[in-house]
Amino acid sequence: MKLSPDQTIFWQHGFITINLTLVTTWAIMLVLIVAARLVTRKLQTDITISRWQCVLEIMVTGINNQIKDIGLKNPKEYIGFIGSLFLFIGTANLCIIFPGYTPPTASLSTTAALALCVFIAVPFFGIQKSGLSGYLKSYLKPTFIMLPFNLISEVSRTLALAVRLFGNVMSGGMIVAILLSIAPFIFPVIMNALGLLTGMVQAYIFGILATVYITAAVHDSKKTDKPELVTNNKTNKNG
Amino acid sequence: MDSTTLIAVASIVTAGFTTGIGCMMPALGEGKAVSSALSSIAQQPDAAPTITRTLFVGLAMIESTAIYCFVVSMILIFANPFWNHIIAK
Numbered sequence: 589m590k591l592s593p594d595q596t597i598f599w600q601h602g603f604i605t606i607n608l609t610l611v612t613t614w615a616i617m618l619v620l621i622v623a624a625r626l627v628t629r630k631l632q633t634d635i636t637i638s639r640w641q642c643v644l645e646i647m648v649t650g651i652n653n654q655i656k657d658i659g660l661k662n663p664k665e666y667i668g669f670i671g672s673l674f675l676f677i678g679t680a681n682l683c684i685i686f687p688g689y690t691p692p693t694a695s696l697s698t699t700a701a702l703a704l705c706v707f708i709a710v711p712f713f714g715i716q717k718s719g720l721s722g723y724l725k726s727y728l729k730p731t732f733i734m735l736p737f738n739l740i741s742e743v744s745r746t747l748a749l750a751v752r753l754f755g756n757v758m759s760g761g762m763i764v765a766i767l768l769s770i771a772p773f774i775f776p777v778i779m780n781a782l783g784l785l786t787g788m789v790q791a792y793i794f795g796i797l798a799t800v801y802i803t804a805a806v807h808d809s810k811k812t813d814k815p816e817l818v819t820n821n822k823t824n825k826n827g
Numbered sequence: 828m829d830s831t832t833l834i835a836v837a838s839i840v841t842a843g844f845t846t847g848i849g850c851m852m853p854a855l856g857e858g859k860a861v862s863s864a865l866s867s868i869a870q871q872p873d874a875a876p877t878i879t880r881t882l883f884v885g886l887a888m889i890e891s892t893a894i895y896c897f898v899v900s901m902i903l904i905f906a907n908p909f910w911n912h913i914i915a916k
Contacts (some may be wrong), residue, residue: 655882657880748891751891751894751898752890752891755891755894755897755898756890756894761896790887796883797887798878800884
């Protein structure tokens, strides 16, 4: 039984291996990029817009609203990262309706790569917002005793992100495969429909969690600035 | 019983227990979370989007424990390092 699409190898030469995960990942990236290019080639601002532009606008507005609801004031800075994460995982998980397709997210290497992206993006946005020292101060947030726990949580939530997505998608495929050998007539279809729902929910959760982590990094470093401003104002008033 | 059989028995039984207990407890936790979220949505329908989003994030957190158990039992069954070690010998 093949546990992950990593084990289907097309071409191997020494260190370099091209397996099913890589091929599907690049195919999905290609589809997403070509679709985005084709749709944004001729954008209109008329009353009547093309159907594809309407779909794209709905998606962009929806993601922007979600990011704003969580607490990031300027979603335009973050939608490039969070939106691509969501769209990639969503597409990868929704394509299971095609027969013979194995989602690349059912391989731990893909999900680990995505989680590492979040792991790097959190300090990136934090430093971008408040400078290196401001971000590093957020690790000492309540007191300096919390420093090791903050560091551990940084690593463990990355691990959790990777294993959660991998486990959910892999378990969906596994259950369908097991059901095919037990009751092959109608139940795999139902479980596949459930897999579509789970895949979409997981994509949503991955995006939301990335946003929550980025929000925490950005806000924590912001709060260190705010009290100083307030005290400055007070002293000015008193003076 | 030689060590190969012992490893096989221990792995399979532990995998079953891991998935069994690891499904039971998060299911209880998720049930509690969903029921309290539903009752608070019923009390305050205006706050439904916020509650739903927080519920999803919380459910993902709770469910990840179940997923860990599942992954551990999958490793025990399909990619058992001890079993591979014995087989390779």
